[in-house]
Amino acid sequence: xxxxxxxxxxxxxxxxxxxxxxxxxxxxxxxxxxxxxxxxxxxxxxxxxxxxxxxxxxxxxxxxxxxxxxxxxxxxxxxxxxxxxxxxxxxxxxxxxxxxxxxxxxxxxxxxxxxxxxxxxxxxxxxxxxxxxxxxxxxxxxxxxxxxxxxxxxxxxxxxxxxxxxxxxxxxxxxxxxxxxxxxxxxxxxxxxxxxxxxxxxxxxxxxxxxxxxxxxxxxxxxxxxxxxxxxxxxxxxxxxxxxxxxxxxxxxxxxxxx
Numbered sequence: 001x002x003x004x005x006x007x008x009x010x011x012x013x014x015x016x017x018x019x020x021x022x023x024x025x026x027x028x029x030x031x032x033x034x035x036x037x038x039x040x041x042x043x044x045x046x047x048x049x050x051x052x053x054x055x056x057x058x059x060x061x062x063x064x065x066x067x068x069x070x071x072x073x074x075x076x077x078x079x080x081x082x083x084x085x086x087x088x089x090x091x092x093x094x095x096x097x098x099x100x101x102x103x104x105x106x107x108x109x110x111x112x113x114x115x116x117x118x119x120x121x122x123x124x125x126x127x128x129x130x131x132x133x134x135x136x137x138x139x140x141x142x143x144x145x146x147x148x149x150x151x152x153x154x155x156x157x158x159x160x161x162x163x164x165x166x167x168x169x170x171x172x173x174x175x176x177x178x179x180x181x182x183x184x185x186x187x188x189x190x191x192x193x194x195x196x197x198x199x200x201x202x203x204x205x206x207x208x209x210x211x212x213x214x215x216x217x218x219x220x221x222x223x224x225x226x227x228x229x230x231x232x233x234x235x236x237x238x239x240x241x242x243x244x245x246x247x248x249x250x251x252x253x254x255x256x257x258x259x
Contacts, residue, residue, distance in 0.1 A: 025079050026077070026079045026080045026082075026083045026086045026211070027086065027208060027211045027212055028080075028086075028207065028208060028211065030143060030204055030205070030208060033203075033204035033205075033207045033208050034204040036075050036090070036094075036204075036207070037093060037097060037203035037204045037207060038106065039075075040054065040071070040072075040093075040094045040097045040098065041097050041105050041106045041107050041203075042105075042106075042107045043071065044097060044098040044100075044105060044107075045102065045105040045107035045108050045111075046107070050071060050098070051098050051102075053067045053068060053070075053071065053098075054068055054071060054094050054095050054097070054098030054099075055095060055098045055099045056068075056095075057091055057092075057094070057095035057098075058095040058096065058099050058188050059095075059184075059185070059188050060095075062084065062087055062088055062091060065091060065095075068091055068094065068095070071094065072090055072091055072094050075090060076090065085180060085210075085211060085213065085214050086211045088180075088184060088210070089207055089210035089211045089213075090207065092184055092187065092210060093203055093206060093207045093210065096187070096188065096191050096203070097203055099188075099191075099192075100195055101195070104195060104198065143202055143204070143205040143208075144200075144202040144205060144227075145202070145205055145209070145220075145223055145224050145227045146172070146175070146190075146201070146205075146206060146209070146224050147172060147223065147224035147225055147226065147227030147228035147229075147231070148202070148227045148228070148231055149194055149199050149200065149201050149202070150163070150168045150169075150171065150172045150194070150199075150228050151168070151227065151228045151229075151231035151232050151235075152199050152200065152231070153168050153193075153194055153197055153199040154168045154232060155231075155232070155235055156197055156198075156199065162197055162199075163193070163194075163197060163199075165232075168228075169228070171190055171193065172190075172224065172225065172228055173225075174186060175187070175190055175224075176221040176224060176225060180213050180214050183210070183213060184210075
């Protein structure tokens with residue numbers, strides 16, 4: 001009789017063990033992300049108490065922001081509450097939205113437009129935790145990455161209020177080299193740099209990117225950098241065409257005068 005002990009096989013998961021959610025299950029759709037960021041924007045614009053509570057969360061850890069739960073927690077699904085990266089993304093973006101100047105909120109701009117046009121625009125207050133506008137809303141507002149935002153900041157330089165190209169590229173490259181913790185640490189300064197120059201940020205796109213940073217950072221980094229350089233290149237090409245058209249018009253005028 002052999003004395004060799006039987007080698008146990010791999011342990012089987014318990015029948016009542018909850019399956020780990022797939023990454024795609026916890027990342028919000030762009031439409032839902034827009035609903036969340038629009039709601040935070042509106043509440044921050046309308047209520048000084050909400051604005052102050054959310055602003056206090058800038059740069060802080062999830063466990064250090066109990067004053068934010070009232071405004072953010074209801075937007076998280078059960079699966080998302082088990083994913084720290086996703087929770088952190090929601091809280092970070094909410095705090096950054098609230099930290100803007102009051103006149104920079106989308107709600108403030110919509111209010112000003114409504115005064116000029118009584119017909120007004122869409123009622124943002126209809127957006128709630130259970131309302132996901134879905135793909136249609138995302139198509140109406142094409143997503144723009146943080147790379148687009150930095151390029152916009154450089155292009156504002158022609159108006160005297162933008163970023164120097166070297167400064168923008170250095171900051172963007174710094175962000176793309178970060179881990180999850182590093183990105184959250186450097187993001188408030190980068191966002192402040194952009195918003196001080198009134199550069200618009202697509203908060204919903206930023207939220208989705210932050211949720212996926214640990215798993216898809218290589219792809220997101222590439223997209224940010226490509227968007228930055230392509231936006232600047234397209235603007236350069238447009239300026240060159242405008243210059244050519246201007247010179248051609250000048251030549252035509254000269255020819256007409258000589259005739």
